[in-house]
Amino acid sequence: MPAILPALIFLVGSAFIPLLKGRARQAYLLAVGLFGLINVLALKVQTSWTTQFIGFEIVLLHADRISLFVGYIFAAIGFFAILYTLHVKDTWHHLLAFWYVGSAMGAVFAGDFLSLYLFWELMAVASAGLIFLNRTEEAKQAGYRYLLMHLIGGAVLIGGIFLNYMQTGSLALGPMAAGLAFNLVLIGVGMNSAFVLLHTWVPDAYPRALFTGSVFMSVYTTKTAVYALVRLAPGWDFIAYMGAAMAVFGVSMALIQGNARKLLSYHIVSQVGYMVAAIGLGGALGINAGLMHLFNHILYKALLFMTIGAVIYRTGQEDLTEMGGVARKMPITTAAAVIAALSIAGSPLFNGFISKAMIFKAAGANLTIELMLELAAVGTFLSFFKFIYFGFFRPNKVNELKVTEAPANMTIAMGITAALCVAVGVAPALFVSYLPFELTAAEAAFYTGSKIAGVLQIMIVSGVLFFLALSVFSPHKRRTYDFDWFYGQIGRGLQLAAEGVSRTNNAVEGATAMITPAIMSLRGPIDRLNAAGSRLLFAVFVDMWLFRPVTLSAGEAKDAAAGAQKQTHTVEDIAKLGEKASELAEQIDRKVIDKMVDGVATIGLKTSQAAGRIDFGIIDRMINGFAAIGLHVSRAAGFFDKNVIDGLVNGVAWFTGYVSRKLRPMQTGDVQSYGMFMVGGAFFVLIFFILIFYGYVNL
């Protein structure tokens, strides 16, 4: 089969979803999902597809052992999630889910930075759409915050990409050297990987999406970022310690949550921390361990969101303080939840055990990371004892009476995903052979006595202590705060600062408008006062000079008497000098002081005018521009809906009617006629197979 771009199957495939309804749509959704999976499974190593885009050669399909390994699980869980959400009637939900899956596949198979970035951003928009789709005020606000954080992350990422391109002249994806470009890319990728401090969007947004949307969201965004870390930054100490910090922080916050989906969201941070730590530890084993955990995490985390979604669907509850009592009435869902919980906790015979064993082996030389991950492992056991007991098994008479098992499509999807969790745990060799690097015999020895004993010790101790201290770990109906509280404060501070600047600007404008006439009216008296003052000052100086004390000798006195006449001239000269000085002072007054006063008034006036121009010329135009864009987009969407979508729907309806009118005469009710048609059809089929058999037709 020729290689088809995996992203295209979902992106192009989405175009036909609005045209179909009911069973036809369900069959189509499943067919596209299955085709997407088969296509990825059929891809060969070193398959590539390049094209030109804005003057760059971009690689839209780059299949190597890393992208294929991630692509397999992305496509598989995409198919299971489509099956799980098959009952959803909202067209937008399916469209956004397809765009989300398609863009994630595009990012994984991207062979250059530009393609990666394009699919990265499309992924952010599609996933934000899944949050908005819940159509509650909380979901809307969380969606905006989610979009804002991802757009900031995307902007930092593209900054790093451009800088890297300027330095290296290449857009090829691969491990980067240290430097500013690397740091920017790391922040951009770290935002999607939920690095501590950049993680707040996960617990904020995931619980607020529709429960069906959460299943898709739990899979793609963070794991695409983990994949990007494998490509760009394997083997960095900072990343290893960040991963360990994420594992501990995530599980600490998860344990205090009362909302089941928020608990699961914090566990995404924690489990992604394991992957990030493994990639940071680096080497073939670290990368294999990180990717294996990514594979397993996608299975059990999607399964956890599926099971809690099924409970929400049947009971409307997702707060652990209210839940419980569903174990008997929803046995398949409960069994799937228990399998997922055992998997995430890393119990033997479940998939989490395999990848965690690999991660601990990779961390073997680094005691700090090993102990931090062990600490997180204990917290994970506690968390999922809490999740399973309070969410499913705790007695709840109301739920026990009214609840029924989830719909068939949900239970089948959960069943297949759970079976895969067990399959990886029981027969890991089948799956680890697809990892990018070959495992040594020591690395592939997962089930050793010491490892099983170690996990069982943690499981038993944490289980016994959990039930002994049940009241300590019991859920509470509470609202928790994270670092986004700080971001909110910073945002509010910026808003206050902007308001302050605006108010100050208005005050200055008002004051200038008031002061200017007052200054102008004071000009005459100030002029006069100034002239009088300068004259008075000059007179005082002259007087002081004329009547200064002088001591003369005899000779000097004689000379002075002789020069008395001359002295008179000197006084007159000084008087003239005084008049000139007075004139000069008046000129200074007119040319300098007056101009300064005029200047201040003019600056005030011009500032006021400039502020007015910015307000009318830029701000108003921007607002009007946005409104115009919104109006045009809305008109275009309306036009598209009316003329294209409606036209297509009407066209299909007309075509169907036309064909049925033409075919109606064939319904004669005559058995012989029908027999003729059947024989004719069989004859054509026979001819067709003969042509294939003799090689005249190649399929």
Place this chain on the structure above:
Amino acid sequence: MRRGLSLILLTVIIVNLGVASVLAAGGEKGPRRIDTANVVNSTDIKDIEKKEPGAAEKGHATEKKGEKAEEHHPAWMVPGWQAGFALLAVGYFAFAVTVLPRFVAKEEH
């Protein structure tokens, strides 16, 4: 305010743990970076050393890390240590779920 301080405290603890471990590790470990740009064969491990000469002097062969791991474990890690560690860890988490919500959560009724 208390909420903010506690979050800062938690971050400081985590960052300190990281920094302390980096210092403790000293120069023993270095880059363990292998070329992941295009992995075609499962045994095709190209070291990034080709791009960054000298990195190997700080690092060590990662493929043998699994075997080396056991040697690095301290003496107190005898069989069964996980049970003691889990006991301490549950204590930590019990403390965390009791104390943390006072600072980072608001009860809803």
